[in-house]
Amino acid sequence: xxxxxxxxxxxxxxxxxxxxxxxxxxxxxxxxxxxxxxxxxxxxxxxxxxxxxxxxxxxxxxxxxxxxxxxxxxxxxxxxxxxxxxxxxxxxxxxxxxxxxxxxxxxxxxxxxxxxxxxxxxxxxxxxxxxxxxxxxxxxxxxxxxxxxxxxxxxxxxxxxxxxxxxxxxxxxxxxxxxxxxxxxxxxxxxxxxxxxxxxxxxxxxxxxxxxxxxxxxxxxxxxxxxxxxxxxxxxxxxxxxxxxxxxxxxxxxxxxxxxxxx
Amino acid sequence: xxxxxxxxxxxxxxxxxxxxxxxxxxxxxxxxxxxxxxxxxxxxxxxxxxxxxxxxxxxxxxxxxxxxxxxxxxxxxxxxxxxxxxxxxxxxxxxxxxxxxxxxxxxxxxxxxxxxxxxxx
Numbered sequence: 467x468x469x470x471x472x473x474x475x476x477x478x479x480x481x482x483x484x485x486x487x488x489x490x491x492x493x494x495x496x497x498x499x500x501x502x503x504x505x506x507x508x509x510x511x512x513x514x515x516x517x518x519x520x521x522x523x524x525x526x527x528x529x530x531x532x533x534x535x536x537x538x539x540x541x542x543x544x545x546x547x548x549x550x551x552x553x554x555x556x557x558x559x560x561x562x563x564x565x566x567x568x569x570x571x572x573x574x575x576x577x578x579x580x581x582x583x584x585x586x587x588x589x590x591x592x593x594x595x596x597x598x599x600x601x602x603x604x605x606x607x608x609x610x611x612x613x614x615x616x617x618x619x620x621x622x623x624x625x626x627x628x629x630x631x632x633x634x635x636x637x638x639x640x641x642x643x644x645x646x647x648x649x650x651x652x653x654x655x656x657x658x659x660x661x662x663x664x665x666x667x668x669x670x671x672x673x674x675x676x677x678x679x680x681x682x683x684x685x686x687x688x689x690x691x692x693x694x695x696x697x698x699x700x701x702x703x704x705x706x707x708x709x710x711x712x713x714x715x716x717x718x719x720x721x722x723x724x725x726x727x728x729x
Numbered sequence: 730x731x732x733x734x735x736x737x738x739x740x741x742x743x744x745x746x747x748x749x750x751x752x753x754x755x756x757x758x759x760x761x762x763x764x765x766x767x768x769x770x771x772x773x774x775x776x777x778x779x780x781x782x783x784x785x786x787x788x789x790x791x792x793x794x795x796x797x798x799x800x801x802x803x804x805x806x807x808x809x810x811x812x813x814x815x816x817x818x819x820x821x822x823x824x825x826x827x828x829x830x831x832x833x834x835x836x837x838x839x840x841x842x843x844x845x846x847x848x849x850x
Contacts, residue, residue, distance in 0.1 A: 507815075596824075597766050608766075612786050
């Protein structure tokens with residue numbers, strides 16, 4: 467889901483993971499050379515552990531939140547809130563969107579081709595050849611090389627051998643959450659080129675704007691969230707060789723700001 | 730045996746403009762026909778070392794890096810960290826088989842550690 471137009475009053479970082487993601491993003495924005503390893507050293511955490519925590523593949527313990535929270539100079543009250551919230555079994559769909567936004571910020575990867583490169587590595591037909599990647603994605607060679615540099619620096623891409631590149635960016639559910647608004651806009655252009663091509667791979671692209679009751683909106687959001695989980699499970703169960711990279715976009719968000727009281 | 734500097738690399742915001750400049754100034758030749766599309770620069774001399782140009786985008790910071798040949802990239806990266814350096818890019822194996830990592834020295838200068846595929850320990 468890509469609900470970037472939010473009217474929820476929830477704080478922007480109601481989960482500790484987002485705090486770390488945003489802090490990493492700020493440091494990367496200040497210093498383009500800043501790396502995940504440098505952040506891990508600052509926090510006194512093993513870098514692979516930090517990578518798993520940021521990608522949602524590992525849960526925070528209370529001790530970790532307390533230790534890291536102090537390192538980031540968070541107040542004791544805020545640390546306590548994060549410890550309590552991390553114990554909650556489920557997230558609301560709006561907080562999931564916030565998590566996605568901060569993940570985007572943490573990755574500092576607004577261009578869609580970063581994610582596409584990672585997904586390409588999962589294809590049986592993948593070639594560790596920048597010229598091939600450039601042609602398949604229709605992205606200039608230099609842009610592919612810059613993306614590879616960023617991905618390697620952030621520990622998201624592992625060029626393990628001359629024939630094997632590994633996407634280290636997360637499980638299927640995390641991968642569904644990875645696109646930013648800018649990336650989506652760029653992919654819309656790509657969709658116009660590829661969707662509907664005669665003899666092309668199966669594709670679907672549709673959108674509508676509807677007026678609904680808020681209660682109906684919540685039910686629809688729950689159905690979309692359920693669908694998102696089902697897709698994630700399907701991706702996790704998928705076996706065999708992969709032979710195509712798709713963009714999966716789930717979007718359901720209000721387009722009218724009805725909170726203003728101005729006449 | 731020593732740890733020689735094997736290559737220089739220029740990180741450039743506009744690689745094509747840069748290579749055109751050096752091509753006209755020094756007669757250096759560029760060849761990007763390799764799996765990374767990497768602009769390898771041949772100075773045309775048997776003396777000195779050759780180099781390459783890597784893209785960094787319009788917002789990057791141009792600089793020159795040196796690439797030092799090592800026999801064990803991972804071990805050298807670990808040693809660099811112990812000595813006060815930082816890892817920028819952990820060891821990666823390039824499509825041509827060369828192994829490469831980028832670290833920062835104590836001045837914050839980036840440095841390439843490379844083990845060519847032809848090197849045997």
